[in-house]
Amino acid sequence: MTVYADILFLVNAAVDYLLFRVGAKLCAYPLSRRRALLAALFGGLFALAQLAPVPLLHTAWCKGLSFLIMAALAFGIKRRALRPAALTLLCSSALAGVFLILVRVFSVPMMILRGTVYYPVTAKVLILVSGLCYLLCAACFAGALRHGAGEVVPLRLALDGRIMEVPSLYDTGNGLRDPMSGKGVVVLSPACFAELVGLPSAVIPDDPIGALSVLSAHLPESAARLVPYRAVGTKGLLPAVGCTAQLGKKRKPVKVLAARSPTPMAEGGYEALIGGTVA
Secondary structure: OOOOHHHHHHHHHHHHHHHHHHHHHHOOOOOOHHHHHHHHHHHHHHHHHOOOOOHHHHOHHHHHHHHHHHHHHHHOOOHHHHHHHHHHHHHHHHHHHHHHHHHHHOOOOOEEEOOEEEOOOOHHHHHHHHHHHHHHHHHHOOOOOOOOOOEEEEEEEEEOOEEEEEEEEEEOOOOOEOOOOOOEEEEEOHHHHHHHHOOOHHHOOOOHHHHHHHHHHHOOOOOOEEEEEEEOOEEEEEEEEEEEEEEOOOOOOEEEEEEEOOOOOOOOOOOEEEEOOOO
16 A cells, blocks of 8 residues: 555645535634635645654644644634634544444555554545535535524625624614614624724723724724614613625625624624624
């Protein structure tokens, strides 16, 4: 049995790409193809490095570190990236189990090279099985871990040269608008709002008047304002700034207001609330 470096790199990169796409789909996390490809290329290079006679590369903690780097390349270094990263790791383990079952059923021999197990499975079979597993997960389980009360959709926001993508809960019953301009309002978690405006979260006061003063000084051209809102058992004002929003890839960008939520979002795989006024 011979292990070819070029085939090893390409196959591992292809499988890693599919795994990260599946991890993102399972919790409706917005993952661009570019970031997934970047993580996959790193995974292919690390698999190639396993052929080198360097004991350090074959340790469990080094392999774990490589996965953390791949997850950071794909999902970013954010708290909300923990869920898709964990799901990607679980999908990787499940896929390894699928191949282990296949080689055991068909009595395929194996080779151990510097602590890594290699099976004589062709690249076509490996990618085909991985692709079938990807399609199965995408068709049957995509978004299965998103918030059950509504649909979680990817939302792209742009402000002052900064572009960010956030998973957003779509609620057609949410009709929040700015009473002055009539624009729809996207309500962001405090952490996402701080990232969008380019300020540390601790710098933005919880008091709406104080937050408005900070935003007006930091982004004088964003038309910072306060948006009145009413929810079940509460009402108040939300500090907001003007920005551009794009729902999905087929919709056209629209001008909206991004408002700061007074409290963190509930656990449910989303960091923003949108309604029919934005979609």
